Amino acid sequence: MKVEVRISLKRDVLDPQGEAIRRVLTRLGYTEVSAVRVGKLMLLDVEGEEREHVRARVEEACRELLANPIIEDFEVRVL
Amino acid sequence: MKVEVRISLKRDVLDPQGEAIRRVLTRLGYTEVSAVRVGKLMLLDVEGEEREHVRARVEEACRELLANPIIEDFEVRVL
Amino acid sequence: MTWRRPKIGVVRFPGSNRDADAMRAVELCGGEAVPVWHESEDLLGVTGVLIPGGFSYGDYLRAGAMAAHSPVMKAVRKHAEAGGPVLGICNGLQILLEAGLLPGAMLPNRSLRFIHKEVFLRVERDDTPLLGKLRCGQVLRLPIAHKEGNWFAPPEVFQEVERQRLIALRYCSAEGEVAEAYNPNGALAAVAGLTNREGNVLGMMPHPECRVDPFLGEPFGKPFIAALVEVS
């Protein structure tokens, strides 16, 4: 199964990357872009039959390794 | 408008980060994960009325700056 | 007779951090270093360009990506297209790649970590002005200091790179042997430096600018900076 993991910084956490990109976009004329937040997208190939089980395992992996719970939120989608 | 930009490495480009994560997952017992690819997820706030126009502008920004066509593919979704 | 020192523009981006080092190196090699701000639309009359190392824009998107879109890079491109010499070091090479002035792209180091290390380099070309002070097969020793130096090119691009002999430097052993064991970052074909077809643009990951003053170490970096000054 293909599983998509979306990892984003928690709302109040500073995102220096996003801010730097926004500034450069403004300079390049994309003034309509008022905010940028940068996160990670992971695409996993997971062996397994049951969607719910696969989801639960990947969520566990997120908590254990893939995401940093102190600054990041994650979301798992089984495709 | 909220716009999501997904940037992923082209299929034939080696992804050392994904590979490293896969190895650690295996070591941690997630042996069912057979492949990991890591990409970027950007969330943009864009001022604008027309979805299609906004999408076109963001796609332009991707071609110009956000993605490197030699190694990356991108996808724009207006949410 | 008056000796006029060639003016070398050292481009400064927000986040450049080896700009002052590059300027000193240029001066040591007899050039006049002229700082050129990233917002500048012209090159202030310089005859050669050095794009120094550092973390332009923090390398927060891809290394060199945001700097490649600075106003000054339009001027650098024009200068290069007119045959003017350009040397990009580390972040400078990354910027030249992102600007399309050299082929390929940089990926994160295989180890995913920043690496500072003394490496050996084998010279692959000596028939261009910027490499003219070196000999093919010569082995140099210089430090690398980067997180994204894993050069990559898709097969069709790489074929062209090989056909046109654009590889200028490769990582190697002290004896000059090129093998994976001596490749610090996973770069394709152990590429450490590249030139363009015309030979007037050279980009390299190792740092010649901190090995010009013999006081700081054997001056393996001098031929690069001196060549830039001489041909400018």
Added chain:
Amino acid sequence: MKRWDDGAELADALDHGLSPQEWERLLTALGRTPNLTELGIFAALWSEHCSYKSSRVHLTNLPTSGPRVVQGPGENAGAVDIGEGWVAVFKVESHNHPSFIEPYQGAATGVGGILRDVFTMGARPVMLLDSLRFGELSLPRMRYLVDGVVRGIGDYGNCVGVPTLGGEVDFDPAYNGNILVNAMCVGVARKDKLFFARAQGAGNRVIYLGSKTGRDGIHGATMASDTFDETAEQKRPTVQVGDPFTEKLLIEACLELMEKGLVVAIQDMGAAGLTSSAFEMAARGGCGLELDLSRVPVRAEGMTPYELMLSESQERMLLVARPQDVQEIFAICHRWGLDACDIGEVVEGREVVAYWKGELAFRLPVAPLVDAAPRYERPFQLPPSPSAVTLPSFSGRNFSEDLRRLLASPHLGSKRAVYQQYDQTVGAATLAGPGGEAALVLVPGTRIGLAATTDCNAFACSLDPYAGAAQAVVEALRNLACVGAEPVGVTDCLNFGSPENPQVMGQFVAAVQGLGDACRALGVPVVSGNVSFYNETSGQAILPTPTVGMVGVVPWVLHRPRFTLRDGDLVALLGPVVGQLNGSRYLQLVWDIKAGVIPHPDYQGEKTAAELVRSLVRLGLVAARDISDGGLAVILAEMCDEIGVRVSIPGDVSPASFLFGEWGPRYLLAFPERFQEAVAAAAEGVPFLIVGRAEGDALVVVHDDEELIWLSLVELAHLREQGLRFLEET
């Protein structure tokens, strides 16, 4: 939930980490009940971290003056004269608690903070050092912490473009629940161009510069003064994220503003953010400030005055400037891509007043907050003097095997896996980086060599904090000597458990005495420092760890120092032939004997030997390493790079004490045979013995014709990388 302007009561004070007595003191000082914001400000400024309330009475024992001292403790960093109109500006600081919670960001922001302390003074940072302590590497969480801390330090310093040229890493189970991340920064400035954090001139403007304010690290200063317990999870404030790119812009912008004479006073917003920068600037300048908090640039919605005052968002500065210069300041900042705004003015009187949306947010007198902060003479119990251990019998011992164990341990092996992640050449001034004995850089445009080292053998300090701290100082002296530098100043980072525990307080008092006595004996002033208490979890304190950062000078560098052997070099032992095994790493790591007497330094002997080594190194005659952690055998292994060595132990000498003994002014020197006479002549009056020669491809030690140690270079290299190999496997 209370609002920011609600009246505070005892329960709130307790929540903010104040004691009931401190609450009483606050009420008396203020003469009224504070609102919640005012309480937050008091709590932050009266926290251990900001007020040094438990340590101050003891720190007065440190020598802080000397002919070279330009700025002693009390400013953002200390400054000493290094000649030709230059000063070195330096300080070390801890970021222990944040790094335990989030190693990468915690360590990164620690580096950011110490850099700001230095460039705030008008100095350009020229090098960083890091002193690290971790727990047992068998714990997966610990490996994660090491990895994160090292990457965090590297990524931040590398991006900003300041080389990280030295430091230490050590391990002990006592750090399992509290790791130590101490970062030191050294900068250089013109002596007449130093800047201070003293607000001055009524009518001058207060300018905010740098990143926007978010809810990061609110309660950070009180957290840094808190021991961990199970509720630490819930207390977690929003973690501070480092932004080295913005820091780099801040450095350039601030140095440019100072260069152009546009700055009256400047201070970074470190622990307790706007609170400490505003109140400390006002206190030092003897004036008041009036702030409009609604003008503070914010990143998050709905931030209250409480949050604005206490946020620890990184990469922010506060400066005071003349009104007519404000536009030029803004122009320079904008050119560097930085936000700057005018948030208030300097006023007569001694109050800080803040408005918010037209309302009075608080009005607080400066003196009680800063000058009348509580001071404690905490009860302490000095540690018992350790007794000597009876040495085991070493007859028939397989010393090759022992050396293998030492070299393969993370304590004594190579730290390359760590410092390879640090840029060591940026600045193009590095003469000696990590892997040698001390860092050495050229002051730009001169031939002045500026050297620095950090040292602390916490194991020794755990046996005897007084002697251990004193030994750290002389070890630093020896390390500097090996690059030819003479010490000019010390900065310290005193990492301990809870000061409320009399035993811990006793360790602290003893260590400060040891530090002070050693610095006095060597004539080196302490010009800055930092105290980090409450490094304990569930009653388990760390080892007493008084990190010593020492800075030295080579007035005119003639030669780049070297530390490894060259083919044919003679190897000589300078100083006593044997070291003491009491309190040695050998007994600790190989025999599991964690006891013994740590000798008090022989200051005269140390000074004489250091002076000799210094001059030999300056003349380029020798490669030198001092014999400390692990003893002669370990240092010998460090000297073997491309060539082996053959060393003979004098017949009447105990091999174990020769090979693994520590303490005392002992050095290994290597030099070409043609310098032998010159070196020997210079060494007159100091014990000096040629013990071997660089040759072959193995480290060989013989005694009475018996080969005690034989290790090939290949194996040596392999062993030394073993301890930290995990850092390169992912």
